[in-house]
Amino acid sequence: MRVLTDFCGGNAQILNVEDNKVSFLPDLRDTDGDWFYWAFKVTGAAGKTVTFDMSPKNYVGPFGAAVSHDLYHWEWTGSKIGNGSGFTYTFADDEDCVYFAHDMLYHPSRFYRFCELHRLPLRIIADDNKGTPIPCLTLGVGKNTVILTARHHCCEATGDYIMEGILDEFVHNPIPNIKLIALPFIDADGVVAGDQGKNRRPHDHNRDYIEKPLYAGVRIVQELVKREHPIAVFDLHSPWHTGGRNDKVFFVRSVPEMRERMVELANCFAGRITPDAMQYDIVNDIDPGVEWNNIDKHITCGSWASDIEGNIFGFSLETTYFGESGNVVSQPKLIETGRCFIRAFADYLAAHGVN
Structure with a gap:
């Protein structure tokens, strides 16, 4: 053996x-x-x-x-x-x-296979610090850009399943006048190497939104955000191992000025959750200044992006590794949760006449 x-x-x-x-x-x-x-x-x-x-x-x-x-x-x-x-x-x-x-890994080949199956225009936008290709997918046409990111912490695989669900729904039901840019592996080197990623020394990718970032993936996001002025940047994460809200799906509200909009989107999300998705309850969302949610808002992806002119949303969606009895994580349930999320976002845009 x-x-x-x-x-x-x-x-x-x-x-x-x-x-x-x-x-x-x-x-x-x-x-x-x-x-x-x-x-x-x-x-x-x-x-x-x-x-x-x-x-x-x-x-x-x-x-x-x-x-x-x-x-x-x-x-x-x-x-x-x-x-x-x-x-x-x-x-x-x-x-x-x-x-x-530890959890249900999301191998990069799965994303490439997904794009090949749907004949999607996947491209390599850059190489990571150690040479690993960083893929990027752009879908849709319109004046309003939405950016999806995952694997700032390379061990956090659930975010890629959520992203796959978002993209699958968008392929079949595109949102009018929305251009969607997806970056599934911000820490591409770490994903391949099998690193933890979280709390990487001297700081990890989601603490690298600074004037001179260390990591290629972060530089790419900064360049895209500054060029595209997206209306939303959704950063997809997994939380701590288990226990409490870590067994749930929840929004991280890091920007106080955005709270009211996030609550409205959260209610749309709750209304769109299907029996085949991971269940979601707004009570599990975390407000600014609560528990660990007190990070300088200028150094994480979502909160850094929220400072860009025209941005409506910049935040993290955290998806449990395991779930709990009656709401157990599986690959299909994670993917369906992503579908529910983008439908909820479409509902929010329609309600506010964003087009």
């Missing part, structure tokens, strides 16, 4: 491998402090029952590890050990290569 991280998104310190037990921890690399992302593959374990232990950490979610055979389709193993310090998996006799992860 071998436990490896030699794939796009791989991350783990493999401490010990025995016949039926693997000990591991997240690889923090250039992370300041602690974080929870991990992903590895197992080969040569067919027919075995193996326990994967990461104690004293407890970064296995409430429904177990995410499991895949192709890095494209993901399910939950279904259970965890204790408070999340590990999980056990029984390999079928024909399971020669299995991927396990």
